[in-house]
Amino acid sequence: MSTQIQYYNHDDPATAMNLSQKASSLLSKSSLKRKSQVVSIVSAIEEPSEWAELEQVFLACLRTGDDESAHLCLERITTRFGAANHRIMGLRGLYQEAEAKTEEDLRRILQGYNQIVKEDPMNIPIHKRRTALIRSIGMPGDALECLVQFLASFPSDTEAWCELSDLYQQQGLNQQAIFCMEEALLLAPNAWNLHARLGELNYLASQSAQEGIATNEKYLTEAVHRFARSVELCQDYLRGYYGLKLATDKLSSLPQSKSTNGLASETLRRLNTTAVAKLKHIVKQSSSTASGPRKAELIAAQALLDQSGS
Amino acid sequence: MSALSRLLVSVGLLSLFHAAYSAQEVSIIATQLHVKPDLPVDIKAETLVAVFLACLGLVLGSDQLKPIAWNVWAGNIEKEGGAANPFRLFEDRPNYLDIRAKRREFAEWAKNGAIGAS
Numbered sequence: 001m002s003t004q005i006q007y008y009n010h011d012d013p014a015t016a017m018n019l020s021q022k023a024s025s026l027l028s029k030s031s032l033k034r035k036s037q038v039v040s041i042v043s044a045i046e047e048p049s050e051w052a053e054l055e056q057v058f059l060a061c062l063r064t065g066d067d068e069s070a071h072l073c074l075e076r077i078t079t080r081f082g083a084a085n086h087r088i089m090g091l092r093g094l095y096q097e098a099e100a101k102t103e104e105d106l107r108r109i110l111q112g113y114n115q116i117v118k119e120d121p122m123n124i125p126i127h128k129r130r131t132a133l134i135r136s137i138g139m140p141g142d143a144l145e146c147l148v149q150f151l152a153s154f155p156s157d158t159e160a161w162c163e164l165s166d167l168y169q170q171q172g173l174n175q176q177a178i179f180c181m182e183e184a185l186l187l188a189p190n191a192w193n194l195h196a197r198l199g200e201l202n203y204l205a206s207q208s209a210q211e212g213i214a215t216n217e218k219y220l221t222e223a224v225h226r227f228a229r230s231v232e233l234c235q236d237y238l239r240g241y242y243g244l245k246l247a248t249d250k251l252s253s254l255p256q257s258k259s260t261n262g263l264a265s266e267t268l269r270r271l272n273t274t275a276v277a278k279l280k281h282i283v284k285q286s287s288s289t290a291s292g293p294r295k296a297e298l299i300a301a302q303a304l305l306d307q308s309g310s
Numbered sequence: 311m312s313a314l315s316r317l318l319v320s321v322g323l324l325s326l327f328h329a330a331y332s333a334q335e336v337s338i339i340a341t342q343l344h345v346k347p348d349l350p351v352d353i354k355a356e357t358l359v360a361v362f363l364a365c366l367g368l369v370l371g372s373d374q375l376k377p378i379a380w381n382v383w384a385g386n387i388e389k390e391g392g393a394a395n396p397f398r399l400f401e402d403r404p405n406y407l408d409i410r411a412k413r414r415e416f417a418e419w420a421k422n423g424a425i426g427a428s
Binding site: 124188235237238 | 380381382384385387388389391392395397398399400401403404405406407408409410411412413415416417419420423
């Protein structure tokens, strides 16, 4: 979808900081300055990736609190694409939210969003900003309602299904969260990280299920299936093998039931052995080169291996 | 392209031209002497060796092949930290970014990180 914001690794604060420091050099680039129509005919063809980068720098500046640079970036993007562009409206909303000092400010921004959505119900970025703002000011129930309504109109929006799944999971409604993640997987059947996520959701559901061993087993079996699919789609996928080991461990520790759709204990044992072997291999192979979040993952994997004494 | 492959390609092409030139000369002389033009075996051998050398140089100098299997490609992305994963935005959901929480988190990190880093 054209309105999606292109991804950059923002999770890591250090990355955000490095990115925000590029602001001044990027803003002084001549290719991103405003040109008259005559000049733009003879000058070099503009690179879409430069604008995408400017957008990322804008987000990083907002995050690191460099509001002045963020404002300059936003102005530059707005002059190029126009203030009525949906994506630009979303970015402007984001800027206002970041700038808001009081509850009153936030409420005013929310009213602005409501107004825009009422006038133009096809404005997807503002729909999403509105949901995010409602969720951020601590009204998860309203955010749920908002998202469900949005998905009734835009059922092919994978990102929204994932957000809904996350929101349900946060509210402790595991079954609903699993349903939403399954819907997202229908739209992106090759997404290995979503398969792993669905496996995790099933695993969580099995840990909190109160309905007895049969339901537990059902969830865990599903989790094993999903983790297995994720490692099938992505070789040496640490997250997938981690989940596979956890789920197979738990499933084989359950008392044997007579249900026919469960996995054979021999299959489980082999899956578990494979997962352990693969985890050891991955930890050994990449622990010397890893850094940042990846390093933390490897440490967790090592801890899991140590814990089970294998 | 490495130096070896460059060398192989240039030597191959040069000797290919040389073989072509020799063949041309043989044909001219044969016509002048009114005999049946018969290509000597050394020119034939030179042509074959030249083509082989040039091909070898091109193959050696080509880029590394890209993975064509989905799981290998995905595995490489994950090995590099997963930033290039096209499905990653479904988990990070940048359009639903809670910027105020992110700002707080960064301020927190900067406060602790500044102490930790120095």
